[in-house]
Amino acid sequence: MSSDEYLRRTMNTDEWKKLKQQGSNHYKTGGVEPIDLYVAGGMFHDKSCSDIIKYAYRSRREMCPQIWKLKEDMDKIIDLAQKMKAFYGCDSNMVYEQNETKP
Numbered sequence: 001m002s003s004d005e006y007l008r009r010t011m012n013t014d015e016w017k018k019l020k021q022q023g024s025n026h027y028k029t030g031g032v033e034p035i036d037l038y039v040a041g042g043m044f045h046d047k048s049c050s051d052i053i054k055y056a057y058r059s060r061r062e063m064c065p066q067i068w069k070l071k072e073d074m075d076k077i078i079d080l081a082q083k084m085k086a087f088y089g090c091d092s093n094m095v096y097e098q099n100e101t102k103p
Contacts, residue, residue: 012086015085016087019082019083022079044087048080052080058073
């Protein structure tokens with residue numbers, strides 16, 4: 001089974017759709033969203049990890065003295081992490097083996 005087939009079988013599509021609707025309005029164009037391109041191109045995981053690192057780095061105390069901006073960045077990290085969990089079909093009630101891997 002290819003990794004694309006695996007992801008299509010494991011993705012929590014209901015949760016994924018709900019999380020996409022909660023995302024930032026500036027990405028909602030009514031057409032293809034950037035996140036859809038990342039998924040279709042097999043780049044979603046790497047792009048999400050990169051963005052999480054970017055927001056965490058940007059939120060350092062000396063870089064982000066405004067608390068409202070810090071909150072925005074933390075919310076973006078949470079949003080991306082939740083989307084990654086839905087993308088991989090991770091359910092909070094599921095138990096994973098320590099050595100279990102996904103493609």
